[in-house]
Amino acid sequence: MPTNAPGNIQPSEITPRAVYLQRRRFLQVAALSAAAGWLPLSAEAGVKLTTTGKSPLSTSEPPTPLKEITHYNNFYEFGVDKFSPAQRAGSLITHPWNVAVEGEIRRPNVYSIETLMKLAPLEDRIYRLRCVEGWSMVIPWVGFPLNALIRQVEPTGNAKFVEFTTLYDPEQMPGQRSPVLSWPYVEALRLDEAMHPLTLLAVGLYGEVLPNQNGAPLRLVTPWKYGFKSIKSIVNIRFVEHRPTTTWMKASSREYGFYANVNLHIDHPRWSQAKERRIGEFFKRDTLLFNGYAEQVASLYRGMDLKKHF
Amino acid sequence: MLGWVKAVVFFLSLAPLARLGWLGVHGGLGANPIEFITHSLGTWTLVFLLLTLAITPLRRWLHVPALVRLRRMLGLYAFFYAALHFVPYLWLDQFFDWAAIAKDVVKRPFITAGFAALLLLAPLAATSTTGMIRRLGAKRWQRLHYLIYPAAIVAVLHYLWLVKQDLTQPLFYAAALAILLGYRVAGHFRRRWRSADT
Numbered sequence: 357m358p359t360n361a362p363g364n365i366q367p368s369e370i371t372p373r374a375v376y377l378q379r380r381r382f383l384q385v386a387a388l389s390a391a392a393g394w395l396p397l398s399a400e401a402g403v404k405l406t407t408t409g410k411s412p413l414s415t416s417e418p419p420t421p422l423k424e425i426t427h428y429n430n431f432y433e434f435g436v437d438k439f440s441p442a443q444r445a446g447s448l449i450t451h452p453w454n455v456a457v458e459g460e461i462r463r464p465n466v467y468s469i470e471t472l473m474k475l476a477p478l479e480d481r482i483y484r485l486r487c488v489e490g491w492s493m494v495i496p497w498v499g500f501p502l503n504a505l506i507r508q509v510e511p512t513g514n515a516k517f518v519e520f521t522t523l524y525d526p527e528q529m530p531g532q533r534s535p536v537l538s539w540p541y542v543e544a545l546r547l548d549e550a551m552h553p554l555t556l557l558a559v560g561l562y563g564e565v566l567p568n569q570n571g572a573p574l575r576l577v578t579p580w581k582y583g584f585k586s587i588k589s590i591v592n593i594r595f596v597e598h599r600p601t602t603t604w605m606k607a608s609s610r611e612y613g614f615y616a617n618v619n620l621h622i623d624h625p626r627w628s629q630a631k632e633r634r635i636g637e638f639f640k641r642d643t644l645l646f647n648g649y650a651e652q653v654a655s656l657y658r659g660m661d662l663k664k665h666f
Numbered sequence: 667m668l669g670w671v672k673a674v675v676f677f678l679s680l681a682p683l684a685r686l687g688w689l690g691v692h693g694g695l696g697a698n699p700i701e702f703i704t705h706s707l708g709t710w711t712l713v714f715l716l717l718t719l720a721i722t723p724l725r726r727w728l729h730v731p732a733l734v735r736l737r738r739m740l741g742l743y744a745f746f747y748a749a750l751h752f753v754p755y756l757w758l759d760q761f762f763d764w765a766a767i768a769k770d771v772v773k774r775p776f777i778t779a780g781f782a783a784l785l786l787l788a789p790l791a792a793t794s795t796t797g798m799i800r801r802l803g804a805k806r807w808q809r810l811h812y813l814i815y816p817a818a819i820v821a822v823l824h825y826l827w828l829v830k831q832d833l834t835q836p837l838f839y840a841a842a843l844a845i846l847l848g849y850r851v852a853g854h855f856r857r858r859w860r861s862a863d864t
Contacts, residue, residue, distance in 0.1 A: 420697075428697030436832040439696065489830060491698055536832045607831055626776055626827055631759070635697050640759055 400451060401572055403565045405498050407478045413554060414482035420493040422562050424635050429569045430487065431588060432537055433522065433529035445568035448528050448589065453573050459595035460515035463508065469573045473559055476504035480563065481556055483579035486618045486647045492632045497577055498560030503551045511547065515595035518550040520576055520587045537603050543576065543587035544600040554579060554652055580649040582616045613666035617657070618647035622666050668735060675736055679743045682710045700754055707751035712825065712839050714744035715818045719846040738794055741814070745791040748784050776827035779820040786817035818843055
């Protein structure tokens with residue numbers, strides 16, 4: 357009788373999950389260190405990034421301290437409270453990391469994070485970030501405009517929207533075991549929004565590679581929209597003809613629309629959007645239309661009923 | 667003996683406030699300390715409301731009728747934490763803009779519910795003294811104090827409606843409240859059946 361028939365495996369012979377995961381991580385880290393010898397660019401959090409300097413699109417407001425930006429995060433893949441991502445995002449392996457770019461484009465491709473980081477010169481962009489919950493920060497991102505990537509992949513005439521998807525791996529992202537949202541996280545922009553010079557693919561923060569809890573190694577930043585549009589840890593960028601249904605629309609389409617533009621006049625059904633608490637400030641301040649970027653982006657929505665297309 | 671127990675409960679009930687103070691001094695309130703404090707005070711209001719409502723079933727289960735002597739203090743703590751919970755909203759969010767507050771209360775279900783809970787609890791706190799019980803008469807006083815039931819219900823609704831997506835926490839409080847109110851409803855029907863039998 358074969359001794360390794362399924363029924364004969366002793367519980368003691370099964371590798372405990374934690375050990376198995378550790379082993380996997382060890383192999384990945386080992387492969388990474390071997391590769392690091394010849395890689396021109398490492399994508400580990402904290403590594404200094406070379407940039408072309410501060411972009412003129414930056415705000416002159418004082419940036420929120422790094423400690424706050426990295427310890428007050430909405431990243432449900434690591435838990436639903438603001439403190440969990442900083443504590444738990446260490447389990448995310450950001451290297452190696454590939455991003456599939458596909459759909460209605462002439463040059464579909466799978467990009468490694470290293471290739472993406474060299475796709476266009478990295479810039480420092482200090483942007484306001486306004487969360488749909490009513491708080492805000494000023495964040496010095498490092499990244500490059502999404503339109504640099506879009507030009508390279510050559511969208512076809514059918515490409516009307518760009519859909520982004522976060523990694524799905526409950527072993528690395530334990531929050532995905534909870535059904536609080538439908539996983540993986542999906543966000544999308546209209547093609548002209550995606551092409552807008554303000555739309556950033558961020559790879560860094562405060563001049564260094566993004567910490568995991570902030571969406572490493574690659575995240576979107578759309579500063580005139582509520583924070584949840586700025587999807588984190590992207591593995592897929594897909595050009596499509598029809599408007600995708602995003603994760604928060606699925607969760608509650610009455611409360612979260614496709615556009616999610618910051619708008620003080622359109623309240624969340626349950627709370628006001630007229631004011632916000634800037635992290636580090638005592639009193640609330642008035643929220644600005646399109647989060648203060650109206651001059652640059654209002655033309656994208658000309659003629660649209662913003663009450664309907666919220 | 668009772669004096670000792672009361673003193674211990676009195677100081678234990680201040681622990682949530684002391685903890686906030688300690689965290690504040692040691693920079694432990696996180697990036698958004700005002701939100702942290704507000705949420706914490708709200709949570710403790712719910713805890714004290716539920717504790718107050720748990721006294722009656724507990725004294726029967728445990729056969730310790732004297733527990734009722736703690737009820738007034740727990741109820742007053744519920745109001746104390748509710749009032750403190752309201753301060754950041756009044757001062758930091760709205761800066762005493764009464765017109766804006768009135769609009770907010772009318773327009774936002776979760777604010778409406780929270781504000782209603784505070785209003786319902788206020789007369790209970792005001793009539794908590796032995797003198798007031800005497801003045802109102804036990805019967806009327808008791809009828810007035812049934813207001814704790816709607817107060818607790820709207821307090822839980824306030825939490826349920828506020829949460830963005832993950833309802834685990836508010837549903838936990840809703841379940842605890844349902845048990846405590848269910849106990850009373852069951853008792854009510856048991857008494858009616860019994861009186862119908864005789």
